[in-house]
Amino acid sequence: MSSTATQTSKPPSTEDRLLDAAAELFAARGYANVTIRDISDKAGANIAAVNYHFGSKEQLHALAMEHARQRALKEDPYPAGPPPTRPLTPEQKLRRHLRAMLGRAFATGPAGWYMQIVLREMVDPTPALKQTIDANIAPHQRKLEGIVGQIMREDPDSEPVKDISAALLATAIFYHSCRPAVEHMRPGFKFDQGTAERLTDRIVAMVLDGAAK
Amino acid sequence: MSSTATQTSKPPSTEDRLLDAAAELFAARGYANVTIRDISDKAGANIAAVNYHFGSKEQLHALAMEHARQRALKEDPYPAGPPPTRPLTPEQKLRRHLRAMLGRAFATGPAGWYMQIVLREMVDPTPALKQTIDANIAPHQRKLEGIVGQIMREDPDSEPVKDISAALLATAIFYHSCRPAVEHMRPGFKFDQGTAERLTDRIVAMVLDGAAK
Amino acid sequence: MSSTATQTSKPPSTEDRLLDAAAELFAARGYANVTIRDISDKAGANIAAVNYHFGSKEQLHALAMEHARQRALKEDPYPAGPPPTRPLTPEQKLRRHLRAMLGRAFATGPAGWYMQIVLREMVDPTPALKQTIDANIAPHQRKLEGIVGQIMREDPDSEPVKDISAALLATAIFYHSCRPAVEHMRPGFKFDQGTAERLTDRIVAMVLDGAAK
Amino acid sequence: MSSTATQTSKPPSTEDRLLDAAAELFAARGYANVTIRDISDKAGANIAAVNYHFGSKEQLHALAMEHARQRALKEDPYPAGPPPTRPLTPEQKLRRHLRAMLGRAFATGPAGWYMQIVLREMVDPTPALKQTIDANIAPHQRKLEGIVGQIMREDPDSEPVKDISAALLATAIFYHSCRPAVEHMRPGFKFDQGTAERLTDRIVAMVLDGAAK
DNA sequence: AATGAATGAGCCTTCATTCAT
DNA sequence: GATGAATGAAGGCTCATTCAT
Numbered sequence A, B, C, D: 001m002s003s004t005a006t007q008t009s010k011p012p013s014t015e016d017r018l019l020d021a022a023a024e025l026f027a028a029r030g031y032a033n034v035t036i037r038d039i040s041d042k043a044g045a046n047i048a049a050v051n052y053h054f055g056s057k058e059q060l061h062a063l064a065m066e067h068a069r070q071r072a073l074k075e076d077p078y079p080a081g082p083p084p085t086r087p088l089t090p091e092q093k094l095r096r097h098l099r100a101m102l103g104r105a106f107a108t109g110p111a112g113w114y115m116q117i118v119l120r121e122m123v124d125p126t127p128a129l130k131q132t133i134d135a136n137i138a139p140h141q142r143k144l145e146g147i148v149g150q151i152m153r154e155d156p157d158s159e160p161v162k163d164i165s166a167a168l169l170a171t172a173i174f175y176h177s178c179r180p181a182v183e184h185m186r187p188g189f190k191f192d193q194g195t196a197e198r199l200t201d202r203i204v205a206m207v208l209d210g211a212a213k
Numbered sequence E: 001a002a003t004g005a006a007t008g009a010g011c012c013t014t015c016a017t018t019c020a021t
Numbered sequence F: 001g002a003t004g005a006a007t008g009a010a011g012g013c014t015c016a017t018t019c020a021t
Helices: A014-029 A036-043 A048-054 A057-075 A090-106 A110-123 A129-152 A159-177 A179-185 A193-209 B014-029 B036-043 B048-054 B057-075 B090-106 B110-123 B129-152 B159-177 B179-185 B193-209 C014-029 C036-043 C048-054 C057-075 C090-106 C110-123 C129-152 C159-177 C179-185 C193-209 D014-029 D036-043 D048-054 D057-075 D090-106 D110-123 D129-152 D159-177 D179-185 D193-209
Strands: none
Touching: A014 A036, A014 A048, A014 A057, A014 A110, A036 A048, A036 A057, A048 A057, A057 A110, A057 A129, A090 A110, A090 A129, A090 A159, A090 A193, A110 A129, A110 A159, A129 A159, A129 A193, A129 B179, A159 A179, A159 A193, A159 B159, A159 B193, A179 B129, A193 B159, A193 B193, B014 B036, B014 B048, B014 B057, B014 B110, B036 B048, B036 B057, B048 B057, B057 B110, B057 B129, B090 B110, B090 B129, B090 B159, B090 B193, B110 B129, B110 B159, B129 B159, B129 B193, B159 B179, B159 B193, C014 C036, C014 C048, C014 C057, C014 C110, C036 C048, C036 C057, C048 C057, C057 C110, C057 C129, C090 C110, C090 C129, C090 C159, C090 C193, C110 C129, C110 C159, C129 C159, C129 C193, C129 D179, C159 C179, C159 C193, C159 D159, C159 D193, C179 D129, C193 D159, C193 D193, D014 D036, D014 D048, D014 D057, D014 D110, D036 D048, D036 D057, D048 D057, D057 D110, D057 D129, D090 D110, D090 D129, D090 D159, D090 D193, D110 D129, D110 D159, D129 D159, D129 D193, D159 D179, D159 D193
């Protein structure tokens, strides 16, 4: 997909390995539940490498988020799937948006890191929470509010639209950040793309027509 | 046993002060983000008092949860409001349930501690997560699934019912555990009972008829 | 054995229960490995009772030692067995002495507490070590040295006599204070009176004629 | 690698200083009576250094034991003295063995640490007691039992041989672990190699011919 | 005479950070 | 560019002792 695939790719730098390790761990466990030793061990680097390359755990977290964003763009361009040939209906857009959000929350591997780090930041905030929201969450959520606004035929900035949109975001946070709880409450629940698909269908249907049909 | 109940009641015991402090702090910040020094300081007690009265931080957490449950029962008997004079419709039941859940998630003070500690446990689990779920969350959620099952006219144990019910629980977790994020994303958003009422209306309406009406 | 056995014996006082509990625990585990909570729990008393009745853990230890001495005198008057009808030979005296020492080191129950506390004090000393030695160990050991002196036909205060006598004391300390180690090194080794008897025979024989006969 | 071996050697690493300090303190006072602060202070290191280099106090204890073994091998190769030109008699072997054991129990400085730590472990056991016995004590004791077996003309695994061998081990434990008691009971008693020599002679004589000659 | 409650000192450990090479 | 070593702050916990009835 990138330039010359024939050339031997260099081994990733320590910095990149740290970013990968950090992104994966922060995505899976949240900021507070990851130590820089966890990260440097996973990256095969010295524990001092984190501070050497990134200054602090906090800055590494911020950069890991951006790194995860880049990796997600490559591996899973948003919105998923080929560009549509004709304009999507609001219902289709909602489906695409939810599907991408849940799909990433359920993803294993780099494609999901970005969404997962961002969702984690909301329940386990760092001092950079506000900036993270402004740069990473608010734009995403405004997009969702635009779609929901169309469906509800209301101003995207109106309270009803924001309330409903928040409930949709809440679902993604729930399945990612409460995974141990879900696994215990619903034994056999599968955290895979099939489930993401099913939940998307279910929620889109509810938004459009209610749960009772 | 003492004279008139109108007279000033005796000052609460250290044990009670610790339970109150612990419940409030665990509710607000979660298990890992509270130190026993925070708790003992807030309670005006020595740091060793936690161990003396409760054995460990973990035990204090468990007892604070039960303590919060008792306080919630006194101050905010469930379901809120007077007992109905006639059987409630499923729609009314759903409204009551959601209203209570959100009301407690938004409550300031003891009435909300129990719900808040339990919601926190899901995103910031302790070793007692499974037991907490079995004893405190699962019954509550099964009740919700019963209601949703009636509305959807499906088996309460069926996947669709559980999926929708989870989305409703997710909303309560979201507003409580992501409060700093919400406050930044939606400046002016009020965490009060009026908002709980409004959100309840909104979500009930969506469940019944969809967001687009 | 004591006065009127027909009269109802009073329940032991808290003080006595503490002394019993302390003696048993100090005998079994040594000063440092017993907490005053262990003692008060075993005695069914409040943890403050130790300091109330005895001032400190250290004083309780001292008094428990004396208490244990009294109990040992009652239950197992030294030297064991009926008073001899004719003067004992030095060899008989050595046997009696060693048998009593090992028997008490191996005893379960009050009869052994005194010897065991004293032996423990030597490997796990308290600040009262010197006094304990002067009052409880030195007299006992001087007696042994008298016997050994007769057998060796040397001055009881001479170095050879003291060296050999110390080796005999060492054996009793070893079997009591290194019990976990002995149990692992010699599986099946029985800490009972039969073993005390056998070891006594073995050691007396060695002292008299050497191990090789 | 560097210039001449005669020149001043580089200062020992923190790790080595910690091992030395730990070995010396554990040898002198036993596991429970030494704090990691004692060790790090003595080594001139930060208290966190113990955890950094060794993970835990328990691990440090295990490694200090091995470290002490290495130092003992260098400074006091076993068996002491030049290799014999002709096979030793059992009596000579017994003398060598006892002399080494007591000599190390009495040693001041690194040559004695290993024996002393191991002897301490028996009266003040750590969770690694069984392993310590299997790896460090049992082989040593089996060797002694082999010698005693030859002298007694009995199976080295027989009860009489084990009983007598235990009494000899007991003596070494006694002089090391009960040192404060011995110092008070026998003022003027010297814990030096001359005394080790004398005690060896005394005990060997007793084993061979009895104390009464 | 006795006790439940409370305390302060100390313990081992964890962790992000800083130092020196 | 990178790292092994070292550090200080903080955390939960234990325990003998003291306080207030």
